[in-house]
Amino acid sequence: MKTEDLKNTQEYKYGFSTDVENIRAPKGLNEDTIKFISKIKKEPKWMLEWRLKAFNRLKILKEPDWQKPKYPKINYQDLYYYSAPKSVSEKPKSLDEIDPKILETYKKLGIPLDEQKKLNGIAVDAVFDSVSVATTFKDELTKKGIIFCSISEAIQKHPDLVKKYLGSVIPLSDHYFATLNSAVFTDGSFVYIPPNTKCPMELSTYFRINASETGQFERTLIIADKGSYVSYLEGCTAPMRDENQLHAANVELVALDDAEIKYSTVQNWYPGDENGVGGIYNFVTKRGACRGKNSKISWTQVETGSAITWKYPSCILQGDNSVGEFYSIAITNNHQKADTGTKMIHLGKNTKSKIISKGISAGKADNMYRGLVEIKNKASNSRNYTQCDSLLMGNKCGAHTIPYIKNNNSTSTIEHEATTTKINEEQLYYCNQRGLDQEEAVSLIVNGFCKDVLQQLPMEFAVEAQKLVAISLEGSVG
Amino acid sequence: MLNIKNLEAKVDNKHILNGLNLNIKPGEVHAIMGPNGSGKSTLANILSGKNGYETKGEINFDGQNLSELSTEERAQKGIFLAFQYPLEIPGVNTNVFLRTSLNSIRKARSEKELDTLSFLKLVKEKSSELGIDEKFLSRQLNVGFSGGEKKKNEILQMKILQPKLAILDETDSGLDIDALRIVADGVNSYKNKYNAFLIITHYQRLLDYIKPDFIHVLSKGKIVKTGNAELGVELEKTGYANFT
Ligand SMILES: Nc1ncnc2c1ncn2[C@@H]1O[C@H](COP(=O)(O)OP(=O)(O)O)[C@@H](O)[C@H]1O
């Protein structure tokens, strides 16, 4: 491949920005900003109080610094906390009212929002900077009693559910970034599946950061009531900018008795350029509570974007016989850094967890798996199986695995396996000898390495993810 | 088809090939024999385009200077190497690998890619000829295959990819007598007047089943003797002592 071609294919395909007029809160993190957000969203008083409580906690919390990837200090007073396209700051009632430029943006991203062309049987909530711009398939879902809307709408229309569950998995004062989110979160998705209901389609949220100097703080809350099932997918992209942008989301999942939530992420925020300039700081708190007996939460993530990814989607296995799963692919190239993994906290009896992590590093990137498995003393006959595999491409990248293991019940077992391999010149040669060019060969080998995780994704997204995996590693060998 | 003139090869300043000459015409079977470390695999690797060798001399394949072609281009033009040590690629289904490979080669030759059905039919036919169980093809490429299975898989790939020049690097090593016969049958059934074989081996054994037109003895990076099938029998008796 000529260098010219290589440049073109390697370029971040979602790097364009959309020129729309924005409504913004004044810069800075303070009570006025929080009041501004709450007011523009027409929130009830309890919500504002909740936010302010979080803000007061934040004042005494310290930004954590134990993680591997270090970053320059963020000036929280120099950020915008709310930015919304003017045209949707009053949430449009129908798709016709959305700024065509925004619809065009989503079309370019491969996410058509107009009802005619909506993705095959997948309901989409689209979040543009700080607001949700459109939710598709609403009527069909409503018939089944399923609620799928923006969190802002849920706060107004379903306050009892929100009050009951918001912050019930990630407490207000959990840690710095989670608390920051609780104070200033702007939008995100809300899902409620009523008892004994299987959600008939994939639910999906698409997050897009557009505005500059803006933090994105989205909040997602998913509740699967007794005996229900839902599969949810989020995708993310951002324009190429030479500044670092902060994305600090909170995601809370609650599964009641016999319920199952499958949560998949394909994260492709702008990773910065090949010299490490720009890119998103992806500092996200994701936590699921298997609150009922026989409940199950399964996290699958494909993390290919962001300058720094720092997240540990976790499961709190409270209900007896509950199951937690974490499947992860984290790819870091150039100067990207990832410190990711999971926490599995076993509280109930006969609880099971499974962790499959695939880390791939190329260029000068660093990739860290960090995971906690904790079996509490009452969690008898519980089991964990962890497998962490790292794949290195080249000599300048790094892979690290730090498992934290605490077993307080002698009837329970924890099993951990880890491997580190280098992408092998011989394997590449073998593929080349069979007529595959370098890119095809890398893609084949890497996708083989990731297979256990890719096959967890819903079909439509598995294919996309496979391509994404190949694209994010283009040009990283030979 | 293949013309090698004065081929020299070095790795880390160590001379491995020292002026090797070889001509192969369509329809011919050439065997290269020689002691361990004489440079047999090196020759196979250089022909198929492996990186890391410093070479001098000329190699022409079908009228084209091989040094101008990348490894995959050589494969696409019809050079196939059955590896002495086939590589394991975890997570990659053998069928998927075969199909990706066949379609890359077909694409490069401006032929239509095979759809799933036609491909499966082709694989079924070729694998049954080699007595390979189909189930085996849905396993990860070479992972957990026995030595013999790996070698049979190489011959299966050869039969599916239909190369002009097939280089077999010690495909017979580590095979029991039944597997050896199957591999030899695989070669014999593929052989025709348009393609050619370069068979690297250590033992006369394989040559009882595959009749070579020429046998070359490689020693210290040079062909020191060329003969017909008789030479193999002689070598079996005397060993390589006379040539080192
Ligand atoms: N990459 C390499 N680096 C250093 N020495 C090598 C390398 N490849 C081959 N050699 C040496 O070159 C000689 C020929 O090797 P090889 O071609 O594998 O022999 P054969 O296949 O005939 O047994 C051996 O002495 C071997 O150690």
Ligand SMILES: [Mg+2]
């Ligand atoms: Mg050898």
